[in-house]
Amino acid sequence: MTLKKNDHLEFYRQMVLIRRVEERSAELYQQGKIGGFLHLYIGQEAVSTGLISVRRPEDRVITAYRDHGVAINVGIPAKQVLAELLGKETGISKGRGGSMHMADVSKNYWGGHAIVGAHLPIAAGMALGDQYQGNKGVTICMFGDGATNIGFFHEGVNLSKVWNLPVLWVCENNQYGMGTAVERASAVGEIHKKAEGYGIPHSRLDDGMDIMKVREASAAALEQVRSGKGPYFLEIVTYRFQGHSMGDPQRYRQKEEVTQWEKTDPIGIYNRYLVEQEIATKADLEKVEEAVEAEVKEAVEFAETSPDPALDTLFDYMYTDKEQNHG
Amino acid sequence: MAEINMRQAISDALWEEMERDEKVFIMGEEVGVWGGTYAVTKGFYDHFGAKRVKDTPIAEAAIVGAGIGAALVGLRPVAELMTINFAFVAMDHIVNEAPKLHTMFGGQMKVPLVIRTAGGGGRQLGATHSQTPDAIFAHFPGLKVVSPGTPADAKGLLKAAIRDDDPVLYIEHAAMYQVKGEVPTGDFTVPIGVSKVQREGSDVTIVSYCRGLQLSMLAAEQLAVEGISAEVVDLRSLRPLDMGPVIESFKKTNRAVVVEEGWPSYGVGAEVSTRLYEEAFDYADAPIKRVGQKEVPLPYNRELEQSALPQVADVIAAVKEVL
Numbered sequence: 001m002t003l004k005k006n007d008h009l010e011f012y013r014q015m016v017l018i019r020r021v022e023e024r025s026a027e028l029y030q031q032g033k034i035g036g037f038l039h040l041y042i043g044q045e046a047v048s049t050g051l052i053s054v055r056r057p058e059d060r061v062i063t064a065y066r067d068h069g070v071a072i073n074v075g076i077p078a079k080q081v082l083a084e085l086l087g088k089e090t091g092i093s094k095g096r097g098g099s100m101h102m103a104d105v106s107k108n109y110w111g112g113h114a115i116v117g118a119h120l121p122i123a124a125g126m127a128l129g130d131q132y133q134g135n136k137g138v139t140i141c142m143f144g145d146g147a148t149n150i151g152f153f154h155e156g157v158n159l160s161k162v163w164n165l166p167v168l169w170v171c172e173n174n175q176y177g178m179g180t181a182v183e184r185a186s187a188v189g190e191i192h193k194k195a196e197g198y199g200i201p202h203s204r205l206d207d208g209m210d211i212m213k214v215r216e217a218s219a220a221a222l223e224q225v226r227s228g229k230g231p232y233f234l235e236i237v238t239y240r241f242q243g244h245s246m247g248d249p250q251r252y253r254q255k256e257e258v259t260q261w262e263k264t265d266p267i268g269i270y271n272r273y274l275v276e277q278e279i280a281t282k283a284d285l286e287k288v289e290e291a292v293e294a295e296v297k298e299a300v301e302f303a304e305t306s307p308d309p310a311l312d313t314l315f316d317y318m319y320t321d322k323e324q325n326h327g
Numbered sequence: 328m329a330e331i332n333m334r335q336a337i338s339d340a341l342w343e344e345m346e347r348d349e350k351v352f353i354m355g356e357e358v359g360v361w362g363g364t365y366a367v368t369k370g371f372y373d374h375f376g377a378k379r380v381k382d383t384p385i386a387e388a389a390i391v392g393a394g395i396g397a398a399l400v401g402l403r404p405v406a407e408l409m410t411i412n413f414a415f416v417a418m419d420h421i422v423n424e425a426p427k428l429h430t431m432f433g434g435q436m437k438v439p440l441v442i443r444t445a446g447g448g449g450r451q452l453g454a455t456h457s458q459t460p461d462a463i464f465a466h467f468p469g470l471k472v473v474s475p476g477t478p479a480d481a482k483g484l485l486k487a488a489i490r491d492d493d494p495v496l497y498i499e500h501a502a503m504y505q506v507k508g509e510v511p512t513g514d515f516t517v518p519i520g521v522s523k524v525q526r527e528g529s530d531v532t533i534v535s536y537c538r539g540l541q542l543s544m545l546a547a548e549q550l551a552v553e554g555i556s557a558e559v560v561d562l563r564s565l566r567p568l569d570m571g572p573v574i575e576s577f578k579k580t581n582r583a584v585v586v587e588e589g590w591p592s593y594g595v596g597a598e599v600s601t602r603l604y605e606e607a608f609d610y611a612d613a614p615i616k617r618v619g620q621k622e623v624p625l626p627y628n629r630e631l632e633q634s635a636l637p638q639v640a641d642v643i644a645a646v647k648e649v650l
Binding site: 060091092093094095096097101103104105110111112113115118120121122123124125126127128129130132133151152155156158159162163316317318319320321324 | 437
């Protein structure tokens with residue numbers, strides 16, 4: 001697919017939107033307005049944005065608990081993401097899920113799963129459902145490097161090959177499972193090679209900070225699955241940013257940081273690419289950034305002013321048959 | 328009505344549901360080519376084919392997890408765990424995924440999954456293969472847990488479970504497949520979460536389910552010979568738990584014994600007796616007794632094993648204590 005200027009601006013918008021939402025989330029967390037855990041996607045924006053940009057609507061998406069970025073990429077409005085983080089009834093999961101459990105089934109996005117690796121067998125089952133019903137879609141299952149050391153990973157990946165299921169396994173290798181580096185937790189340093197043990201074709205993208213490369217690798221991997229050859233395993237190397245100046249909303253305008261930012265930040269890398277390739281001007285991109293600023297400001301206001309779930313809805317959604325919700 | 332055994336009743340329910348609805352399929356260890364380790368799905372593979380009768384690897388998390396996934400996208404899987412003892416290696420998916428997804432995403436997802444499994448002791452399989460851990464699973468809101476004690480309920484509950492939009496753990500007893508009973512002909516379901524009086528009586532209420540029901544019915548027969556009239560209430564579902572008929576019976580008899588095959592500690596008897604005390608304390612004329620398995624991992628030796636499992640004589644003795 002040849003990308004038009006507007007496509008690029010849309011990807012850029014999504015990446016900046018993820019960054020802004022995450023930065024605001026960190027602040028709201030510091031203010032005690034967000035409870036529980038908060039896993040930020042800052043630094044990994046190119047992975048999800050690039051990957052989701054090549055999926056088709058019939059392709060299902062399921063991921064782990066670092067799910068805010070994916071939520072935005074599949075098209076959940078920032079205000080529903082932030083409202084969920086604040087536990088509001090207007091949140092995408094009606095305040096029942098929180099940071100780790102965001103889904104929008106209408107967008108074929110199935111969450112947001114917080115037990116490491118447990119969603120891999122579920123993803124295999126979703127692909128089985130599509131295979132069984134003759135649907136065309138691919139199930140895109142994202143997970144971290146840490147998930148590849150747990151039994152669920154091996155059971156799910158094995159099953160996908162045994163049944164030749166249309167699954168794209170995407171390992172987002174951000175190089176740490178919590179605080180434990182890959183080489184301290186995984187017997188195999190190059191994670192994609194684990195797929196070898198299950199006879200599944202695999203590859204690794206070393207530069208997951210460049211959205212154009214992520215798109216290229218993801219599109220090729222998806223095509224392989226779509227062609228009916230069964231599952232494919234794609235490892236994308238990326239990294240989480242620490243809470244340093246990269247998170248500073250002012251950095252776009254601070255010259256001394258720009259050089260560093262253009263080299264290591266997925267948004268900076270993309271920004272430089274778009275300008276150097278004369279796809280967009282600095283002014284175009286600043287316009288996008290300003291629009292995102294406004295959207296996030298509005299989204300935070302929406303979230304903060306939204307109602308909490310009514311206490312008498314505590315038992316709603318336990319069972320599909322509400323009559324049984326007190327059993 | 329026709330007299331058939333438990334195996335046939337379960338098999339018929341599966342067969343009829345698969346004939347009725349293309350979305351229903353079976354997956355599990357040896358369910359296909361082998362015909363099921365307890366021969367429940369014998370003949371299914373030849374009739375329905377490999378697509379709808381799926382043999383799986385020995386990987387219980389994959390069996391239940393994939394069942395959840397398939398259920399999410401519109402199918403009605405019956406995921407079989409060869410025994411409930413293997414459910415522990417799929418614990419996360421049974422208690423922490425399937426029952427959570429509907430509520431956790433604000434009602435967006437449904438998990439119409441049946442997890443079929445068999446539990447119970449008495450077959451000299453040793454400590455790891457003989458357990459009755461039903462209460463553990465019934466602990467979790469969001470999961471439905473049923474465990475039939477008669478062929479009619481086995482058939483009706485399984486059909487109801489398959490048609491239910493929530494995850495249901497369906498627990499059979501591995502030593503009860505030959506138990507016979509009258510089963511209505513034609514299509515019928517037994518509602519989940521509804522207890523039933525299986526035998527009427529006036530002197531004492533015996534509350535039980537599954538294998539415990541069998542013991543309780545035999546005990547009631549023998550007690551009748553001695554002039555003691557026992558009412559037997561069958562829970563059938565452990566969650567949602569229908570205490571209505573239990574309380575009603577207790578208000579009439581004022582005495583109760585709860586019979587289960589599992590360990591009494593933190594068990595079904597503990598739950599039922601507590602609810603009776605909470606909701607009908609004033610009606611109690613004697614402390615409620617629990618009958619269950621001795622609090623020890625089950626041994627292999629036949630005599631030792633039988634000495635640990637609850638027997639009809641234990642139920643009779645408990646009844647006499649509360650009278």
